[in-house]
Amino acid sequence: MSAAYWFAYRGMVVKQLRRFLRTWVQTLLPSVVTAGLFLVVLGELVGREVRALDGVSYTEFLAPGLIMLAVVTNAYNNVTLSFFGAKLQRHIEELLVAPLPAWLIVAGFVTGGVLRGLLVGLLVAALALPLTGLELRHPGATAGMALLAALLFAFAGLINGVFARSFDHTSVIATFVLTPLIYLGGLFYPVGRLAEPWQTLSLANPMHYIIEGFRHGLLGTSAIAWPATFAVLAVVTAGTGAAAWALVARGVRVKP
Amino acid sequence: MSTPAITMEQLAKRYAGGCVGLDGVDLEVAAGGFFGLLGPNGAGKTTLIGLLSSLVRLDRGRIRVFGHDLARDPVAAKALIGLVPQEVNFNSFEPVGEIVAGQAAYYGLSPRRARRRTRAVLELLGLTDRARQTAWGLSGGFKRRLMIARALVHEPRLLVLDEPTAGVDVEARHGLWALLRRLNGEGITVLLTTHYLEEAEQLCDHLAFIDGGRVIARGATGELLRGLDHDTLVLDLAADCHSAPALGDVAARRVDTRTLEVDVPRGQPLNALFTELSRQGVQVTSLRNKSNRLEQLFFQRVYGDEREVRA
Ligand SMILES: Nc1ncnc2c1ncn2[C@@H]1O[C@H](COP(=O)(O)OP(=O)(O)O)[C@@H](O)[C@H]1O
Ligand SMILES: [Mg+2]
Numbered sequence: 431m432s433a434a435y436w437f438a439y440r441g442m443v444v445k446q447l448r449r450f451l452r453t454w455v456q457t458l459l460p461s462v463v464t465a466g467l468f469l470v471v472l473g474e475l476v477g478r479e480v481r482a483l484d485g486v487s488y489t490e491f492l493a494p495g496l497i498m499l500a501v502v503t504n505a506y507n508n509v510t511l512s513f514f515g516a517k518l519q520r521h522i523e524e525l526l527v528a529p530l531p532a533w534l535i536v537a538g539f540v541t542g543g544v545l546r547g548l549l550v551g552l553l554v555a556a557l558a559l560p561l562t563g564l565e566l567r568h569p570g571a572t573a574g575m576a577l578l579a580a581l582l583f584a585f586a587g588l589i590n591g592v593f594a595r596s597f598d599h600t601s602v603i604a605t606f607v608l609t610p611l612i613y614l615g616g617l618f619y620p621v622g623r624l625a626e627p628w629q630t631l632s633l634a635n636p637m638h639y640i641i642e643g644f645r646h647g648l649l650g651t652s653a654i655a656w657p658a659t660f661a662v663l664a665v666v667t668a669g670t671g672a673a674a675w676a677l678v679a680r681g682v683r684v685k686p
Numbered sequence: 687m688s689t690p691a692i693t694m695e696q697l698a699k700r701y702a703g704g705c706v707g708l709d710g711v712d713l714e715v716a717a718g719g720f721f722g723l724l725g726p727n728g729a730g731k732t733t734l735i736g737l738l739s740s741l742v743r744l745d746r747g748r749i750r751v752f753g754h755d756l757a758r759d760p761v762a763a764k765a766l767i768g769l770v771p772q773e774v775n776f777n778s779f780e781p782v783g784e785i786v787a788g789q790a791a792y793y794g795l796s797p798r799r800a801r802r803r804t805r806a807v808l809e810l811l812g813l814t815d816r817a818r819q820t821a822w823g824l825s826g827g828f829k830r831r832l833m834i835a836r837a838l839v840h841e842p843r844l845l846v847l848d849e850p851t852a853g854v855d856v857e858a859r860h861g862l863w864a865l866l867r868r869l870n871g872e873g874i875t876v877l878l879t880t881h882y883l884e885e886a887e888q889l890c891d892h893l894a895f896i897d898g899g900r901v902i903a904r905g906a907t908g909e910l911l912r913g914l915d916h917d918t919l920v921l922d923l924a925a926d927c928h929s930a931p932a933l934g935d936v937a938a939r940r941v942d943t944r945t946l947e948v949d950v951p952r953g954q955p956l957n958a959l960f961t962e963l964s965r966q967g968v969q970v971t972s973l974r975n976k977s978n979r980l981e982q983l984f985f986q987r988v989y990g991d992e993r994e995v996r997a
Binding site: 432433437440441444445515516520521523524526528529530 | 701765776
């Protein structure tokens with residue numbers, strides 16, 4: 431990357447960071463509170479009644495999924511809202527007039543989402559740690575899975591931001607598609623214990639693989655082949671990134 | 687001959703929905719020039735600026751900025767342009783200083799140079815005291831100044847302003863004119879759009895009239911004005927006059943009971959006009975040249991007649 435591109439990228443990322451740190455009560459706190467409630471209410475109170483799952487306590491079973499939930503929803507929402515906000519207030523034009531290639535504009539927005547996703551994920555992990563004693567069995571796989579998932583959802587959030595014409599459009603996918611997929615993807619229970627057809631349906635849910643892969647990295651347990659998960663996730667992320675790039679390069683819903 | 691600042695060839699733009707933005711525009715702006723793009727609302731001025739600044743997708747045609755093709759070498763071309771758009775387009779929740787410094791970064795300035803340039807342009811536009819204030823609270827005039835500061839931060843060779851004085855009070859307008867003249871004197875090429883013809887006459891060395899997405903007249907300001915076939919004089923009268931006098935080949939219109947406007951063909955002596963007025967008992971107390979000659983020229987070109995415009 432040339433020095434000029436590096437300075438531009440840095441400028442975009444600094445703005446993204448300032449934005450979500452300045453409004454931390456809305457951007458960082460909610461996911462931490464939600465995860466804390468799930469850990470205490472479900473993990474500690476209800477979990478006492480549940481026998482060990484996959485060889486770990488219920489709180490431990492929950493924690494990786496809750497961290498992943500925080501990572502992907504924050505990565506997604508950050509990019510959707512900051513891109514939509516930039517369209518609404520028209521300061522997207524500051525980037526369009528500048529000598530920046532489309533991939534760099536995508537990189538600026540997506541980095542903001544990834545950073546927020548990972549930061550909130552770390553905060554949730556820090557909260558879960560005293561309750562669960564997470565072991566971090568495979569640090570490389572854990573970090574890799576978190577980063578890939580954050581990237582994938584940041585790209586997807588950018589696509590949502592491109593198409594959004596109103597604030598309703600910025601939350602509809604997160605509320606009605608993402609959250610159900612995560613909740614039904616094995617966050618709260620091992621999918622293998624479901625009856626048919628729910629088990630097969632769950633295996634078609636992409637979030638299932640992300641949650642299981644991450645759980646494997648953290649706890650060493652897993653119901654799936656995680657190297658394959660990694661490979662598929664990487665391919666899907668690259669595809670989503672290419673789609674986001676194409677939309678920004680064409681100026682869809684941005685340039686008349 | 688140095689490379690022109692802007693070369694546009696056969697630009698065409700039709701918006702989704704069928705509205706014609708531009709319909710085959712050729713334009714050349716000389717390096718170091720002060721160019722005015724004139725036209726009524728909806729003429730296509732903002733479309734042309736949008737195409738030049740990559741905010742609008744081009745259907746057909748070619749744009750070069752100091753010789754760099756905007757489509758083939760966008761990075762080199764865009765780096766040379768500073769844009770002051772017609773509508774506010776900054777993040778109102780951000781502080782003034784961060785908006786300007788952010789744009790400096792987008793143009794690839796190092797953090798050190800960005801800080802130095804930000805200080806300089808905020809100072810130039812009288813925004814230093816407001817650097818930490820969020821842009822949201824700025825008055826209309828200061829918002830415009832912020833956008834000018836932002837456009838200048840990367841030291842562009844071409845400054846493009848879309849109706850910079852629309853809705854700006856007289857004092858601020860004159861301040862802006864002085865600034866633009868100074869920048870142009872320092873070698874920056876200026877392209878501005880306006881529908882104030884007086885502004886164009888005051889500032890620009892070259893003009894193009896645009897209407898319905900087409901350039902209908904262009905040239906050096908002086909030459910365009912010489913193309914006028916008559917002068918319009920405003921006469922203040924000593925006594926009320928209830929109908930416009932008939933003055934032969936001089937068209938006369940009554941503006942109000944004590945004011946007349948007359949169109950005197952170029953080169954015709956005024957003596958005959960005053961003799962005739964005296965003969966009809968019309969006493970003239972003072973006389974001035976109507977200043978908005980460009981307006982006449984504009985209407986002459988657009989409508990082929992001298993339809994009047996009233997403020
Ligand atoms: N985003 C847009 N979508 C559709 N039509 C547009 C858009 N922008 C401008 N137009 C139309 O294009 C024509 C030229 O507009 P514009 O370039 O804004 O004119 P001006 O700046 O001279 O007032 C007008 O008929 C206008 O309605
Ligand atoms: Mg306009």
